[in-house]
Amino acid sequence: MSAPHTTATDYSVVIPTVGRPCLADCLATLGSSIGPEPREIVIVDDRPQPEPLREGLPLEELGPLRERATVVQTGGLGPAGARNVGWRLVTAPWVAFLDDDVRVGARWRESLARDLAEADPTVAGVQGVLDVPLSTGRRPTDWERNTAGLARAQWATADMAYRTEALKAVDGFDERFPRAFREDADLALRMLEDGWRIRRGSRLTTHPVRPADRWVSLRTQRGNADDALMLRLHGPTWWRRAAAPRGRIRRHAAVTAAGVSALVLAVAGRRRAAAVAGAGWLLGTAEFAWARIAPGPRTREEVTTMVATSALIPPLAVYHRLAGTLRHRGAAPWNGAGATAVGPGADGEGGGAASGSGADADAGDGVGAGAANGSGAEGPAGRDGRA
Template identity: 65%
Template sequence: MTKRPAGRNRVPAPAYAVVIPTLGRPSLTACLAALAQARGPAPHRIVLVDDRPLTDCAPLPVEIPATLRDRTETVHGYGDGPAAARNAGWRAVDGVPWVVFLDDDVVPGPRWAEDLADDLRAATARTAGVAARISVPLPAGREPTDWERNTAGLATAKWITADMAFRRAALADVGGFDERFRRAFREDADLALRLLDAGWELAQGRRRTTHPVRPADRWVSVRLQAGNADDVLMNRLHGRGWWRRAQAPRGRLPGHLAVTAAAGGALVCAALGRRRAALGLAAGWLAGTAEFAWARIAPGPRTRDEVATMALTSALIPPVATAHWLRGLVRHRGVAPAAVPAGPVPVAAGPRPARERI
């Protein structure tokens, strides 16, 4: 049994606010319910950042627990993605020393607030952030699907904002999240590296949060390839060694580029009448695609639907990943580390002005 720190009740817990960017998913109600039930000091404020498009005028479809209503407010995002939404959230809680970012689909544990208080008490003056311990429940009685394994990777990911507490002064020091990251991908690693470069420290906490596997259609893995453009931005900002510093998996982009090149070359050779070269390149494409598909099928449940999904998406992923990588090269061609010495594009210290939904 883990020993609790002596004197935990004698040392006041630092005040904290909770910021939850949301698109109004049903899981937000479950997240807030778990937050209300967690034992320990309650958040000073809760800020829900409504990041739906400004054309969506409907109220957030959420049930806020009675014990949290007097400290919960909603601010409007701009539909610019989670990085911008989190910036809007933490800038709205001036005067609170710590800001805890939660995703709207996580479930804080029963001792979450109590353990968070311990995490913040243990922080040194140079601690910029304290990560939670994330668990991803997987189905019993069968092997996980490719999507379930992908989500399970959050349990070992570093500094993910599914549940991450940041010192507000540290966020202000580096300018917060870089809003050029428009998706829920790499914006957390970018912030962590900038904080470390600025002399801050990051710590692992003890609080526990569950991240359920949310439902997804069979094409989700293809859509996720948009992250290859964000990796180009990370390369521009932090150099090619950022993978090791952020302890992030390297991914299969080199293989995807080779498989896509083989497919393109086969088509060109066929059009030029070079049949032997076309067949050789086509064989290379087929072998690469088959290897990729089997690497995803082998550890899974191998049901008919899963095998069909892996076969289809394994053929599509390499060219889609390549297209997003090329898009990133074009879009971020002018970005250099010198352009953002201590943080992203300079921003004002206060919250962004409200904008009416239309």
């Protein structure tokens, strides 16, 4: 059997999923898009449930592309592991990663082919343009603002095409990142440090704001452990090279220390000192809550959620950061073979508003800064409901 003919724009598509209903829309828009067809579509079913309990995936939504689709089950590896399984199965020179909660544009395949054709041999990856539609008639909620950060995010794998050759050169995604958070920034930094370039393309993909409960910002704090791993792998300047916000982890630590001190001093009977420490905790918590409330709709439900979660986020963020530091204390720094990462600048390489496959302002923040994971630790493509 002869090898398939390869062109400069020949590509495959990899879509990891945990079986969310939004996958149907993703596949339908991919199938109806105008332009060159992908050589193959690998759908990585990363649901942890045993096979008899799985519901079927809506592959029929691919329409004429259905015969090009393959499903592989991975049993809960996480987003990095699922993507690694997917790209290692493809045979095309380019692999386009999509999250299962995106909807590609009507001419996405055509625009992708053009993006790839314009990439010179030094370009390892071409990022798509993400649009996050928000509700009209009111200011966005904290969660909506965080998700909207994807529109400015750097290297988000919600729509990211990489050369298979480049993925092989750096051994793909680092599976020590268990969430859809920072694993994309880590991969891009390794490629840049290995001498490749990454640029922005022109293709358009829509990323709707997925529903989330009022406690989602608490779950995203687990991403602070991933920031600890980024620090070990890429040094203290990684956030600048990835154009990611530093977040509020230092202020969270100060507020948490004030709260703990107030409790300890109160138990020890030192009321005046406890009152001073308690006032510091209260002021810090109030400032954090207002930073999240002020740009939002200020409805009763939103204000209540912001007040409650703003008191809980600082200790959670600190806990996860310390846990990550301990867990990854033996991680060796990445030793790339090529040039260092390019900083913000022309042509979209190395610059941007944030890193991440999510949108939750950064994991240590919780303020709707519209940057990072962006998605905090979970984000729109987060581990608990990720694409």
